[in-house]
Amino acid sequence: MFSRNFEAKYLRTHYLPFSCLFSMTHLQSNDSAIHPILIVILILLASKVYSQDLIINGKQPFVDENFKIAPESINCTTDETKTACQQIIAVFDTIECIPVPQDTGLFFYFRVCLGDSVFFKIKGIYPQNDNLYHQSDSLSIFTWNFGDGTKIVTDTPCIWHTYDTAKGFEVSVYIIDTNDCLSLPLIGRVTVTSNPINQVKPMPEICLNDMVTLHASTFTTYSSYSYSQITSQKFDSLMFIPDGPNCNPTNPCYNTDVFFTSFLPNQTITSADDILSICVFMEHSYVGDLNFRIICPNGQNDTLKEYIHWGGADMGIPGTPDQGCNPVNNPVGIPWNYCWSEIYPNIGTINANAGKTRLDSTDRVNQINYYLPDGMFSNLVGCPLNGKWTIEICDKWAIDNGYIFEWTLNLSPELLPQAWGYTAEIDSAWVEGPFIIDTISSGYLISPSDTGLFSYTVYIADNFGCTWDTTVFLRVLPLPEVNLGSDTAFCAGNSIVLDAGIGMKNYLWNTGSTKRYITVSQGGIYSVTVTASNNCKSSDSIEIIVHPLPPPKLIHHN
Secondary structure, rough: OOOEEEEEEEEOOOOOOOOOEEEEHEEEEOOOOOOOHHHHHHHHHHHOOOOEEOOOOOOEEEHHHHHOOOOOEEEEOOEEEEOOOOOOOEEEEOOOOEEEOEEEEEEEEEEOOOOOEEEEEEEOOOOOOOOOOOOOOOEEEEEOOOOOOOOOEEOOOOOOEEEEOEEEEEEEEEEOOOOOOOOOOOOEEEEOOOOEEEEEEEEEEEOOOOOOOOOOHEEEEOOOEEOOOOOEEEEEEOOOEEEEEHHHHOOOOEEEEEEEOOOOOOOOOHHHHHHHEEEEEEEEHHHHEEEEEOOOOOOOEEEOOOOOOOOOEOOOOOOOOOOOOHHHHOOEEEEEEEEEEEOEEEEEEEEHHOOOOOOOOOOOOOOEEEEEEOHHHHHHHOEEEEEEEEEEEEOOOOOOOEEEEEEEEEOOHOOOOOEEEEEEEEEEEEEEOOOOOEOOOOEEEEEOOOOOOEEEEEEEEEEEOEEEEEEEEEEEOOHHHOOOOEEEEEOOOOEEEEEHHHHHHEEEEEEOOOOEEEEEOOOOOOOOOEEEEOOOOEEEEEEEEEEOOOOOOOOOOO
């Protein structure tokens, strides 16, 4: 007689929920050799698992194609006989989806406007239905992963989901039937576009009765929205690092964060080489004050520069004075780049260089003069890639301070599950509002007939079918008043003073005069154009008729 103990583990695969993994090293016997009959039995049982891998002694798994339609599989924990799986194929019910996805041959793409919801509808195809058991969507459950950290299990093949970030997402769903058998994951891509309007320009002003051409770019600047997966993130807001012990002795540390969302859920740092570099762009007097740490989303951290209470080198060119707690009293200096890397050429740690007058700046273009971290980047193995990464700067020695302008975390592009991106091209732009008298190729012809502030709506549409709008305003300015009076006639030898009105910015008569007044003694048409302080112009004219004097008449006296 002999006794045998073995350990079986379950592995869920695409078609079958369980497979038995037999480790021959777990077979222990009182005999000098393992009984050959037991080995045969184990191999036969493992071979009958539908679409499963047999792993022996840690070797590469193999698949026995001859047993993919085996009538039974074995539950290795309970020794119960379980009905073999029937194939499940998950497909998008594209007609029912909102929006209808575009089929590129590789992926279905759902083009979505930011803030809108997507209605996902799939259906199962069951080619072997009722061969061994009954399959249908009504009896199955559906496991959804929307790519934004949301995972939901439903008993219906459809669901609404809203994406609140303008970026690309990979959504996956698989079907589990009543026999706990799985379909292959069905993968689609959701491309969320954002408002292409970048800026509303200062409010334009025109004058009453002007005829001008307006278009969307009169009021706004806009551009196509683009997204691509990235492995670098930058914090680029100025932050003051005051004198730590004197300003906040209990916690002299200051944090800034960057966020990653481009990676797969649960994807982690697996090697120190996954981190290309960590860079700060800053100035600070006396680097010996400082301690730098990088903190990843799960709290793991690594020391970039350890505080050792020594080192008088400046970082960049500090502003002066450089002490105290109020940034108002501490002018900003000139920042330099300082980067830590275990990949690019380095000049040692910052502490090893802290005896210099000024730390050498890292040349990120030519990739030289990097610094080694005091800790090792391997301390970050296991860190989640997605989420909040923090750089912590602690000022632990009195007097000196500085500013950080930006910091950047650069991860390896090889970490991206699949580099892809998209652009939502501008399809059209138009304007709606008052006084539009015609639409021409270059825009909209308007001629305002009243003064005041008038609202217009600018619409920008992209090829995702999204329409964005913003309300803008147009100010119509009044015209200056100029009145030269009625046409006038007088006899030769007389004259008249013409007045173009008070308070104008400029005057221009057809005589060439730029004065408010002109004196006229000759007949003709006189006109003036006046420009008010708002740069609107008005004109008026007057006809002056000068009658000649009658000839003298001789009077004879008898």
